[in-house]
Amino acid sequence: MNASVAEHWLPGDRLPNVRLRAGSGESMTLHAEFAGAPLWLATPSTEVAATGLPEPPPGVTALCVGASAPSGAPSPWQSFAADPRWCAALGSGVLWRADANLRLQERHALPLSGALLQPVAVAAMDAMQTLQVAPVLQIPDVFEPDLCAALIRHFEVDCAGGDVSAVLVLEGGEQKLQVDPSIKQRRETFPRDPAIEARMHERLMRRALPEISRVFNFDVSRRDPLKLLAYPESAGYFRPHRDNETPDVAHRRFALSVNLNQGEYVGGEFRYPEFGPHRFSPPTGAALVFSCSILHEVLPVERGTRYAMTTFLA
Numbered sequence: 001m002n003a004s005v006a007e008h009w010l011p012g013d014r015l016p017n018v019r020l021r022a023g024s025g026e027s028m029t030l031h032a033e034f035a036g037a038p039l040w041l042a043t044p045s046t047e048v049a050a051t052g053l054p055e056p057p058p059g060v061t062a063l064c065v066g067a068s069a070p071s072g073a074p075s076p077w078q079s080f081a082a083d084p085r086w087c088a089a090l091g092s093g094v095l096w097r098a099d100a101n102l103r104l105q106e107r108h109a110l111p112l113s114g115a116l117l118q119p120v121a122v123a124a125m126d127a128m129q130t131l132q133v134a135p136v137l138q139i140p141d142v143f144e145p146d147l148c149a150a151l152i153r154h155f156e157v158d159c160a161g162g163d164v165s166a167v168l169v170l171e172g173g174e175q176k177l178q179v180d181p182s183i184k185q186r187r188e189t190f191p192r193d194p195a196i197e198a199r200m201h202e203r204l205m206r207r208a209l210p211e212i213s214r215v216f217n218f219d220v221s222r223r224d225p226l227k228l229l230a231y232p233e234s235a236g237y238f239r240p241h242r243d244n245e246t247p248d249v250a251h252r253r254f255a256l257s258v259n260l261n262q263g264e265y266v267g268g269e270f271r272y273p274e275f276g277p278h279r280f281s282p283p284t285g286a287a288l289v290f291s292c293s294i295l296h297e298v299l300p301v302e303r304g305t306r307y308a309m310t311t312f313l314a
Ligand SMILES: O=C(O)CCC(=O)C(=O)O
Pocket: 229, 238, 243, 255, 257, 258, 296, 297, 298, 308, 309, 310
């Protein structure tokens, strides 16, 4: 079933992805660059209208778009040229508010007649309310406490604390592994003991896969190698990213992560910026499973070391 392409977008529609080109020639895509924070999107019909754009609240990304990059928008507005049909569907002379998942919320004619308030506030937790929450699955007790402790020992002793985690970068047409603290900082290793690996595999097969099949209606047929991770105090984090964005990992469907020592560190929670500010820190031995397509991050570890085991399923 194909979703039909709307000529005009309405509140509730998720903004389709588009390539954005800055006046400097720099180019990026809307979803890759700007998902995860609330957005103001303006299409001023004249340069004068662009100079009068209102100041966005802190934490809101403000983009001024047109078939050619509009000039005159005051800082912190960023101006981009985008596909003319995409711009036309927004309408001319308007300011859209979109949420952190790039879902359109409200359309206002420019110039604004009144001040726009802060982005739609996240409701306080109330036992009777359904809160907007990231589509993640938490499965308790996938690994027993003694297996978690054995994995930490294996990581620190048999695997000598692992290696600094690197990312794959393209340099002169060649793929290279490179440490990049602007993306992540942690240590990692593949397990070196076939017996311990077999025990993890068995636990995933009997406890995680049936739940994934039931909840997501997805039957796992392969997985990436299991990887042990350590996020040290003041030096462990993984900035917002998706897990299936480059051709070598495009096959991945779900990420699975098991916390090995929850409660022994502060920080290091998962957050899904497209789906609100909530933090996820499943108990020791529990698995957190989520689609590789959604933006996620591991917040900085402030005290202690967070240990985890992760893999990707397809
Ligand atoms: O820290 C983890 O458990 C997994 C972090 C993550 O998002 C990844 O490795 O892609």
